[in-house]
Amino acid sequence: MDKGMRVLVIDDEPQIRKLLKVSLGAHGYEIDESTTGVDGINRVAAFKPDLLIIDLGLPDMDGKDVVKTIREWSQTPIIVLTARDQEQEKIEALDAGADDYVTKPFSVGELMARMRVSLRRSAATEHEPVITCGGLVVDLVQRRVTVDGREVKLTPTEYELIKILAQHRGRVLTHKQLLKAVWGAAYNEDTHYIRVYIGQLRRKLEENPTQPRYIITESGVGYRLMDH
Known part of the structure; x- marks a missing residue:
């Protein structure tokens, strides 16, 4: 597993943040968290995460706009969390630059599999022959x-x-x-x-x-x- 990888979670739901902190922390990930889009964007610059997990339903701004803003200056892998019925939201988030999505309620195993794919892709060169x-x-x-x-x-x-x-x-x-x-x-x-x-x-x-x-x-x- 990707020991020591830094993950920033931007989500205003305390139970989701706690779940991710405990379960990802147990696998050796270093976790930081933000509860708003504005704070999350600032934390990306300060914490320099290897991967971002962003909930689309943030209290202060649309999660898709957070993705778009981060994509202006960072190619860090982004996984978005969406509600089951937010099909259009998923599409817009992916088009805005997210790498993948996980639908709530999600299993930690599924999320970690998505994380591994995103981290592997960002570590690999874009031009594998x-x-x-x-x-x-x-x-x-x-x-x-x-x-x-x-x-x-x-x-x-x-x-x-x-x-x-x-x-x-x-x-x-x-x-x-x-x-x-x-x-x-x-x-x-x-x-x-x-x-x-x-x-x-x-x-x-x-x-x-x-x-x-x-x-x-x-x-x-x-x-x-x-x-x-």
Whole structure:
């Protein structure tokens, strides 16, 4: 585990802060906490955390605005906490620059798994020439994709889509983020493109496209390439 990693929790609920302090502290994380967005933003500069956990429902300002403000000068991984029915909130937080989200009530195990993915991604170089996710291998230099050693022929658009998912493996990407990365900003409302191409990719990459192992649907939000 990432011993000594510093985590800043920005949340006004005392029971959540206590839960995180005790459970993450037991795994060797160093925890600091803030109860407001303004204080949290200031603490980022002072505490220099390795990862941030931000509740979207803060008393003084919108959690999405906290994410946006921090993203202006910091690439520290951010996980947001959301209520179960806040689908649009999740999407806007991810589009604002959050790395991932966990829905309340959450299990500490799930949160820590998300944290490990985010920390691993920030520690890895952005330009790995070969990305491996279980049996799926994406070779960025040769633009070659294999599954369990078998080469898969992809169209240029299919390749761009699996490439962006692989570069952010383990992290959910919104429809808007995928459209912008693959098709350009002008297409950010055309979500049917993504559904069509994800369907094509699953038929080529998955053993059983109806029960995908690799490309997971995050209902109403986007897609995540599982970091096996």
